[in-house]
Amino acid sequence: MTDEDEPAESGSTLPRRQLGRFLREAREGVGFTVDQAATLMEWNKSTLSRLERGLTEKVRVRDVLSLCAVYGLDPGKTATAKSLADQKPAKSWWHAYEDLIPAQSNLFVGLEAGAKVLTIFQPLIVPGLLQTADYARAMDRLYFPNDSEAELDRRIELRTQRQHVILRQRDPADAFVVLQEAALRTVVGDRHVMAAQLRHIADLSTHANIEVRLLPFRAGFPVGMPLPPFIIFQFGKNARGKLTEPNVVFAESFTGAMYFERQTDVRIYREAFTQVQRATLDVQPSRDLIREIAREHDSDR
Template sequence: MADEGSRKALPRRQLGRHLRAQRTAEKLTLADVAKSMEWSISKLGRIERGEEGKIRKADVQQLCDILGFTPERTAVMVGLAQQADVKSWWHAFGDLIPDGFVMYVDLEWAAHEMTIYRPDLVPGLLQTAAYARALDRIYFPHDSEEEQEGRVRLRMERQAIVSRKTRPTRVDVVLHESVLHTIVGSPATMAAQLRHLADMSTKDNVGVRVLPYTAGVPIGVPIGPFVILDFKPDEDGVTEPPVIYVENFTGDMYLERGPDVESYRMASTTIQRAALDAVRSRTKLRNVAREFLS
């Protein structure tokens, strides 16, 4: 049985991919189809990319008619749209999730395995509540106390993918050593955070390793934070392609093209080879935690 994230994120992406492939095969442009639907090009583009947004059954049927789908394939497309309309737990947090991040939370919840590199901060999936709270107070200075606590709860809810008993997500993280020494909150907050990372790294499905200062620049150029999300086959044996999530200050990117995925996999492999092994990483985390309290 598919989990909640799969019921929502993956069907929506599959629907968009089928629609885009058929439109391309029929040699129709986004503008051609959008005009026939009396939609904006941007709306159709969002649907084809599998982004957040409700699409009615009648709209799917009309789209399929324009694109020349058979009745059988149209029925499949309608089914995908209905699965994608299932509400997920994170919708209760409403405006507390930044624009564009809802799709990432969907994909994160559905992923079978995540490979993460962070040269700057502890990733949200492994943050303590105190560390998350300290960050959000800086990034969202005008939020009320209630909104701040809502953001922290959201972070903690997201972490359920790592600890859930049924098919917990495999998470492999490499942190640059500078993350261990960058004070977020207070020394006490950092000590607790680093101890938490060390404890989490003992779980079978969690890997936490440190890229030391002595490793230099492993791939020859600086690289920002990224996540590689991999998915398992669904009940019909269809495997969603991997997604690279690249986070930056002005806008995030989702990369699915083969060459882009391969480039980030190669970068990740190089970074992992340069990182300390699991045991030495755990020791360093605990040693730095003690230094914060000395």
């Protein structure tokens, strides 16, 4: 994808873009075109188009509520739209886990669920979308030491729900994943857990929409320095082939995470991923080595 494919920067906030995506999906759900919905609202077509693309600088709650009525949304979905119009984090399928998800993570899950393409670099651990339940539980038991077993179970349920974005049968998102070799050799839980986890990754990499490449130790640091874990979220395109909203980068650390929306920042991360990807093994050799390391974990038990 070239930079010309990207919408111009508008200064829109992530909640506003979540709102636009939510309203676009609601409109498409009832089978309305932009023209039809705009006519029912007595709006110009461009007014609705800008709202759906997150480009409207001042969103009026009453307009959003009127759109919800036009689309026949139920009270729960209308409340979600109102929340986003108020610039608050949305409640969607994951609202049942909101006691486990801080507000900033609510935003992350929303971006992840709405993405059409996920570009993932992970140097140290297996990404959540690829984790087995046993691997996730071993990680969470350390990171959330005060959680009960029931709370840990719900965290696993949440992760399983999140994985549907790449595993669902209808229109799954594409995932391009680069894992540094350390993520496969660092033992989480025990070697039995690791062997099963690696076989799971290898199996997932056979899906048409999931590409997993391994960055071996011998490749060093392709950009000249260690990179943090990051994900580039890309969204859908309209009928003219243009992105409906700009790409977003999520870069994480132990103390927090950053979201980058500026095209220049997103481009830097995309170029870094491309440079790292050039140093990886091809898809089949990556899968073969992942399975080989799984056998090593099995033999060392």
